[in-house]
Each structure stands twice: as C-alpha cells, then as structure tokens.
Amino acid sequence: MKKKNKIKIVVNGKHLSVKIKFSLKNLIEKLKTPINKVAIELNEEIIDKKKLSKIFLKNKDKIEIVHFIGGG
Amino acid sequence: MNLDLLKIANKKFKSRLIVGTGKYKNMQECAKAIKISGAQIVTVAVRRVNISDTSKPILMDYIDPKKIMYLPNTAGCFTSKDALRTLRLAREIGGWKIVKLEVLGDKKNLFPDMIETLKSTEVLTKEGFKVMVYCNDDPLMCKRLENSGAAAIMPLAAPIGSGLGIQNKTNIKILRNQTKVPLIIDAGIGQASDAVEAMELGCDAVLINTAIAKAKNPFQMAESMKYAVISGRKSFLSGRIIPNLRGSASTTNKGLI
Numbered sequence: 001m002k003k004k005n006k007i008k009i010v011v012n013g014k015h016l017s018v019k020i021k022f023s024l025k026n027l028i029e030k031l032k033t034p035i036n037k038v039a040i041e042l043n044e045e046i047i048d049k050k051k052l053s054k055i056f057l058k059n060k061d062k063i064e065i066v067h068f069i070g071g072g
Numbered sequence: 073m074n075l076d077l078l079k080i081a082n083k084k085f086k087s088r089l090i091v092g093t094g095k096y097k098n099m100q101e102c103a104k105a106i107k108i109s110g111a112q113i114v115t116v117a118v119r120r121v122n123i124s125d126t127s128k129p130i131l132m133d134y135i136d137p138k139k140i141m142y143l144p145n146t147a148g149c150f151t152s153k154d155a156l157r158t159l160r161l162a163r164e165i166g167g168w169k170i171v172k173l174e175v176l177g178d179k180k181n182l183f184p185d186m187i188e189t190l191k192s193t194e195v196l197t198k199e200g201f202k203v204m205v206y207c208n209d210d211p212l213m214c215k216r217l218e219n220s221g222a223a224a225i226m227p228l229a230a231p232i233g234s235g236l237g238i239q240n241k242t243n244i245k246i247l248r249n250q251t252k253v254p255l256i257i258d259a260g261i262g263q264a265s266d267a268v269e270a271m272e273l274g275c276d277a278v279l280i281n282t283a284i285a286k287a288k289n290p291f292q293m294a295e296s297m298k299y300a301v302i303s304g305r306k307s308f309l310s311g312r313i314i315p316n317l318r319g320s321a322s323t324t325n326k327g328l329i
Contacts, residue, residue: 012120032126039118039164044157046164064120066161068131070102071117071147072092072232072281 025052081202092281109294174206197221209243226258235262248274264300271304
C-alpha cells in the first residue's frame with residue numbers, strides 16, 4: 001500500500017523513488033546540490049531555477065543535473 | 073604604449089593564451105598550471121553531477137569563474153542537437169553567452185563535422201550566443217562560419233591532442249588574410265615553437281590543453297607556452313625583415329684595419 005504514495009523518477013540516469021507532491025526544489029535539497037553551480041533539465045526542457053519549488057515531479061520524469069568539469 | 077588586447081565579442085583580454093582544463097592529474101594541478109600560464113580564458117565541459125556524492129569538490133572550487141572566464145565547450149557532441157542542448161545548459165549554469173562550439177564527426181581523428189557545425193553556429197547566433205567555433209582549416213567553410221555570425225574562427229593545427237603542430241601553414245595564412253573576427257588556433261599544438269609559429273602567422277590567440285596537461289612538467293610547460301604566445305605575438309607585430317638568400321654583414325667595414 002505504501003508504494004501508492006511514491007513515484008519513480010530518473011535522475012542523471014539513476015532510478016530514484018520519491019514521495020508524491022515532491023518538487024524539484026525538494027529533489028535539489030535531498031541531493032544537496034549547489035544550485036548556483038548547476039543547470040537542470042526536466043524531460044529535456046531547461047528549468048528556470050527560480051521556479052523549482054513550483055514544479056512537482058510526476059511518475060517517469062527524467063531529470064538531468066549538470067555542471068562544469070575539466071575539458072579542452 | 074598602446075595595450076595590445078585580444079577582443080572577443082566586446083570582451084578584452086591581455087593574455088592571448090586560452091587553456092583547456094581537461095586531462096590534468098587532479099584539479100589542484102590544473103588550477104596551478106592555469107595560474108602559471110596567465111590565461112584569462114579556460115575551456116570547460118558540461119557533464120552530469122555525481123548525485124551519489126555531491127560533497128566532492130568541483131572545478132569551480134578551484135578555478136573561480138569570476139576571475140577567469142569559463143568558456144563552455146561541447147566536447148563529445150557528434151550532432152548539432154547535442155551541441156545545442158549542451159550549450160543551452162551551459163548558459164543556464166551561469167549566464168555564459170560566449171561559448172566554444174565543437175561538433176565532431178570522426179571518432180578516430182576528432183575532425184569537426186562542418187555541416188553540423190555550420191548549422192549549430194547559425195542557430196546559436198540567432199539565440200544570442202557568441203560562438204567561438206572549432207573548425208577545420210578550409211577557407212571556404214571558415215568564411216561561411218564567419219558570415220553566419222561566429223565570434224571567433226578556431227581552426228585546428230592538427231588533430232586534437234596530437235601535438236603535431238601546424239600542418240597547413242598556407243591555409244592558416246589564407247585564413248589570416250580573410251578573417252575579420254579573432255582567428256585562434258585550437259588543437260594540435262605540441263610544443264612552444266608551435267605556439268610561436270601560430271602567433272607569427274598572425275593568429276590572434278592559441279588554445280592549448282594536452283600539450284600542457286600531459287607534459288612531464290605541466291607547470292614549466294604552462295610557463296613556456298605563456299612566453300611563446302607573447303614572443304610570437306611581438307614578433308608578428310614587429311615587422312620581420314625580408315628573408316634573403318645572400319648574407320649581409322652586421323658590422324660596417326669602415327675603420328677596418
């Protein structure tokens with residue numbers, strides 16, 4: 001019965017299970033991501049970082065969180 | 073004395089050496105080499121955050137983007153779609169508009185796919201990006217990139233990471249004569265003399281990663297490249313003598329005993 005309160009999402013290719021009414025802001029906080037150093041995509045659409053608390057995740061959502069690394 | 077500055081999309085830089093941040097042993101080594109090189113622009117790549125451990129130090133902890141300009145690249149992108157996605161994300165991370173576009177078409181030699189590169193340049197320019205474009209040294213394609221609004225033309229000297237030096241000096245000279253935006257050698261530099269040569273051919277800057285990062289002593293090589301770029305630039309600006317097959321004595325015969 002508990003499972004009904006959960007949804008499955010994919011973050012950076014990894015499967016995660018979160019509760020319903022879970023916002024992108026909740027996700028960023030859960031992952032302890034430094035928000036000013038990343039960009040976020042939800043189902044291949046870039047998300048305005050100011051609106052994270054207003055966006056609630058749905059089952060099967062795909063999220064990408066990226067940052068800068070060394071490169072030539 | 074007039075300052076000889078590098079101007080890219082209305083931004084001005086004293087250093088004409090752009091350094092890549094890949095392939096170093098660790099981020100400390102990378103940051104130190106960049107400091108020694110005097111570079112004011114560094115290329116960076118866009119990749120997934122490691123979500124299982126977000127406490128690990130990241131590039132921004134070592135190289136402050138407020139002090140050194142990050143130039144996001146599209147390393148690893150083989151289609152225009154992927155390159156556009158990557159650079160839109162890069163802009164979102166920190167508002168960067170000046171970007172390095174690199175759409176590869178050949179996994180073995182890492183040559184650019186110029187058709188995809190041209191398409192991407194057009195789209196990105198319309199979206200307000202200032203696009204510095206990694207390209208081959210074909211004057212016709214380079215002209216088309218420039219006409220599409222490229223902020224800098226960045227031909228390869230030789231394949232990425234090969235260290236072979238400038239393979240087609242003639243094309244670089246032709247490009248110098250026809251290019252009005254900054255012309256920057258990107259890829260193929262192996263040693264300081266290659267960087268000198270690029271600057272003596274009239275290039276506005278040089279982009280180096282592997283030659284510094286993979287040198288036995290990256291710090292010394294970073295310093296060497298710094299002076300090579302300065303030396304080559306000054307040599308280019310000084311107006312060299314006309315080469316002559318005949319000797320010309322440096323000392324007067326007047327007063328000879």
